[in-house]
Amino acid sequence: MWIKKGLIYNVNSNYEWNKSHAQVPVVDILSDRIRIYYATRNNSGKSNVSFIEVDKNNPKIILFENDKPLFDFGNLGTFDDSGIMPSSIITVDDKKFLYYIGWTTRQTVPFQNAIGLAISKDGGKTFKKVSEGPIISINNIEPYFSGTSFVIIDNGIFKMWYLSCIRWEVFDNKPEPIYNIKYAESLDGIKWNQTGKVAIELNEDEGGLVSASVIKEDNIYKMWFGKRKKTDYRTNTQNSYRIGYAESIDGVNWERKDNLSGIDVSANSEWDSEMISYPYVIKNKNKLMMSYNGNGFGKSGFGYAVWKENELDTNNF
Template identity: 50%
Template structure:
């Protein structure tokens, strides 16, 4: 594959309390019409809590911004709930006359840095505002997965809801900080709410240095499932360019058993600019015969997000 970068299209500002620290992390595409896309993203407020908002762009020319929303779309949970420290968008889909948002709920901890859970929020006004489906999360730790779950991507196929999600497998102490290890697992559901989790690993660590695999995006081309995701190493990944996030790629014949093909992904950091240190959190979609990828660059989305177009599949 070969992706051609088209550049940065949205840089966050700090006009409101809900986005005081900026960031436009985890760009998530939702098609409104054939000509218009809504891109949800995650900002941070003055207390470093995450908040979800969106912009709308021309589907053919995504750098043409048509609308910038001026508020967050989902309230934080009450004190003590799984999302009382913030909500981060992960995937948005249309379900009959509603818009469903699968999102990451955040808690700050004292023994480790944070805890995540997977939540669901539902919009009845076309995706402008959302209300939580429940006070508790869809996914939290259980006897098979004792740490945390996050970052779901959902595909509905032949009546089966399929989810690929981040699963935390351990915490380690590194340079005075608690750092999580996480890879990608697979789950199924009949209704998008009650999920069967059997601990099936979809994308595993490639070696002992890799510690973060996150934000899968899955498409099906013919009989082949294709996945894009972000991956990084443990050592100094915030400062060391060679260990920071890169985008990876894998293929599967059944959506469950995957073969990593990171060397074929066809996109890497730039020599200079907003994405010269890391690239991460890809979202891939097709429009009018073209394949697009939205992604974040430096500092996990603080520099904003841009996009690329697939030029060649070879």
């Protein structure tokens, strides 16, 4: 089960580019600290990427707070001209690969997303986009859009589990995206083979699966992800995001075991009492740590929980 440790960070700045939300925390374990990238919003509601650094023994202790946006928005008409959000980070030799979501607007539907990649040569403090275009976008496999992705390197293969929009549906005269989680592979982390294979399928009453986070333990792939209902998920707390769970022996074919996710909303009026989503699970000091968002899609910030194996397991940070 997950033991909640509380809120790590919420936006409180005078910067115009950093006015609200600390959404989709993406965690990188460094030698002496933890760096957490997140999406923040400016006065116009456009997301960009920033980061904080926290203590490895107590992630509530903030050691450094970035004071400028990590990226420029894409040129007019590109896939990331209206917003950028982090999604996953890995270390490749002496570089950091940061996979991110690009936002642009549409006329018939509110938005369209695609997956971009930026690479850092200075340990993750600054990044350069690999191209003006996305690495995964609309095509014959993805006719609508692709979103949050999570990448690992496993036996020399880059493996990705990503949000895949499979259609739009209209509720109360407003279009809503419906999306599941699909699987892709790559030899270099840049050019991807989109298999079209659905990793996690929607249950009948669900409308969205988001932010897969995968670890491999004892030859079993374990995934935590966000899940929501089809309608009224922004204001009805019963339909809002929760965290699901699945397991796989090959990383491709998965069995949902949502009852084993080990975490739910808090029972009181705390920052995560209405919604929990966007999990990011990593190992810190050989212990599993989950960063996640609470109420308001990150408006209340992000916090963390640690995995407790049993009642005798007290060695949690």
